[in-house]
Amino acid sequence: LAKTTQPISMDSYEGQEVNITCSHNNIATNDYITWYQQFPSQGPRFIIQGYKTKVTNEVASLFIPADRKSSTLSLPRVSLSDTAVYYCLVVVGNYGQNFVFGPGTRLSVLP
């Protein structure tokens, strides 16, 4: 089963770019990597998903190196409302029968 690791916490200031890295060993060739955001007392919310290289949407970018042993979520110009816990999710297996959430990174954005 793939195991993921993330930094426990990070601090940033408003307007800065934040990069959060997730390490995932033993990820299979066909796995997608997905990132979620969670606010207190709410369910996780999808941010971005990728398979390789770089993916960008309106809120974030996701960088995945060629060896796919890690992925980096990049949040440009964070604001106070980006304070949350961020999880990476790795799916293992062709039928997605194993979902491995990372332990989560608590991001605190300071004014």
Next chain:
Amino acid sequence: NAGVTQTPKFQVLKTGQSMTLQCAQDMNHNSMYWYRQDPGMGLRLIYYSASEGTTDKGEVPNGYNVSRLNKREFSLRLESAAPSQTSVYFCASSSDRTQETQYFGPGTRLLVL
């Protein structure tokens, strides 16, 4: 569009009592999931249903049973609650298991005394 809804929002049980957590989605998704999240921890998969009529165990299935009642509804049952099952339970759904973009409900907070 309500998305994924869960009932109840909060429940207190005594050890040994049983209860069913309800989940419904209105997005016509094929796959549904149940997770638990313990304080300060990440999410762990309890059971999932890839499609109507099928269910499979996840990482932590012991002490739980599930029923995929129809395409919309996926329930989680605790037959004999234990204090170790005190947690927040999240239901999620996705249209395509391979893509795994999951949409989560608001959660059910369960306290077992």
